[in-house]
Amino acid sequence: RRQARKIFGGAGSRAQAGVRRAHGILQGRPRWEQAILVALWAAAALLMALLAYLLVLIPLTPGVDDLKQVTTARPSVIMSSDGRELGTFEQGLQERVKLSQVSPHVVAALISTEDHR
Known part of the structure; x- marks a missing residue:
């Protein structure tokens, strides 16, 4: 008391x-x-x-840009060299970034992968 x-x-x-x-x-x-x-x-x-x-x-409350991103985002799919799906990254784990914010090593790896195919 x-x-x-x-x-x-x-x-x-x-x-x-x-x-x-x-x-x-x-x-x-x-x-x-x-x-x-x-x-x-x-x-x-x-x-x-x-x-x-x-x-x-x-x-x-989320902003308009956040709501637009959710509706346009699709899951990222990770594929093996023989075309099998290894996994996916759901929509909530994605974030839009400018190309200048991406590491040059990631860009080089992507280009190398595409050139290899």
Whole structure:
């Protein structure tokens, strides 16, 4: 219990004070006015929750380029010299790079392989 008080501090008493304040605002008003105020508070709370959800969701959403890459990517297939399939690299392991980013040794090996065929 002491730990809970340390962790939450006076959050419970602040919440109770907020409820008392809201009750005081609603008290003495006509029923229809109370209903409108409660609906407005609920709408504001819902809007704030939606905004918080979007602020968390937006950074985690993939960009347009990422989505285009996923739809156009095909698995890379590794073949043996006799034409048998040795394995595949799935779409998630591929990344588009510029030719200048590829090692010259990889380019030379590819050309050598193609020349050998």
